[in-house]
Amino acid sequence: MKQMFKLILAISFAGILFACNNNSSEKKEEAKVSADSSAKANAAPAPTGPTLPMDVVTIYHTVKDYKTWRMAFDTDTARRKDAGFSFVAVEREAEKPNNVKIVLAVSDLAKAKAFPADPGLKAAMDKGGVISKPEMKFWKIVRFSPDNQKTLDSRLEIVHKVKNYDAWLKVYDAEGAATRTANGMNDVALGRGIDDSTLVHIVFEITDLTKVKARLADPAFKKIMMDAGVIGKPSITFYKDASN
Numbered sequence: 001m002k003q004m005f006k007l008i009l010a011i012s013f014a015g016i017l018f019a020c021n022n023n024s025s026e027k028k029e030e031a032k033v034s035a036d037s038s039a040k041a042n043a044a045p046a047p048t049g050p051t052l053p054m055d056v057v058t059i060y061h062t063v064k065d066y067k068t069w070r071m072a073f074d075t076d077t078a079r080r081k082d083a084g085f086s087f088v089a090v091e092r093e094a095e096k097p098n099n100v101k102i103v104l105a106v107s108d109l110a111k112a113k114a115f116p117a118d119p120g121l122k123a124a125m126d127k128g129g130v131i132s133k134p135e136m137k138f139w140k141i142v143r144f145s146p147d148n149q150k151t152l153d154s155r156l157e158i159v160h161k162v163k164n165y166d167a168w169l170k171v172y173d174a175e176g177a178a179t180r181t182a183n184g185m186n187d188v189a190l191g192r193g194i195d196d197s198t199l200v201h202i203v204f205e206i207t208d209l210t211k212v213k214a215r216l217a218d219p220a221f222k223k224i225m226m227d228a229g230v231i232g233k234p235s236i237t238f239y240k241d242a243s244n
Contacts, residue, residue, distance in 0.1 A: 184211030
């Protein structure tokens with residue numbers, strides 16, 4: 001009888017010990033899951049936008065009628081894809097809307113540079129009513145802020161030559177994005193010429209056109225450009241996004 005009692009007591013104790021250990025394991029597992037969930041929630045969001053640096057080409061030309069051109073452009077996607085291009089944007093000059101700017105990402109620079117020799121390209125441009133010789137410029141994009149590209153449809157493009165890119169960049173960064181934002185322009189993209197590394201290509205989103213024009217006319221801004229080593233007169237163009 002005593003042996004039976006001891007056996008029952010031992011079994012009961014083992015059951016209690018197992019239940020405690022199991023409950024402890026469950027709590028540890030719950031704590032681990034909770035910690036993992038918290039870590040995921042607090043983790044920095046995955047980066048958006050393209051991998052930088054990124055090669056792009058900007059193509060500029062004038063068309064007779066934008067709608068006619070756009071239909072021809074949209075139906076010629078396969079030709080651009082075969083040449084290694086992917087769509088980034090279409091923009092129309094604000095004051096001359098038949099002046100069109102196309103931005104394409106480039107996966108194969110050699111193919112991209114050979115693209116103008118495509119025998120079907122001239123026919124496609126004629127169909128679209130292109131009335132000027134297209135101008136192609138290749139850039140290596142080193143900075144890109146995708147959120148500023150999608151918020152508003154007004155853009156400012158500045159292209160200029162510099163004496164020394166690294167020296168120019170120091171002055172540009174010293175001015176700072178916050179100063180540019182306060183003057184109505186948010187940074188979108190910064191690129192450097194692939195064929196001419198002294199060429200700089202900058203794109204801004206315009207939040208206040210009056211402020212932007214006042215900033216561009218400000219002698220202080222012109223001094224900043226001179227201090228940065230800008231050569232000659234910059235090309236300054238206002239565009240409207242027409243990507244959609």
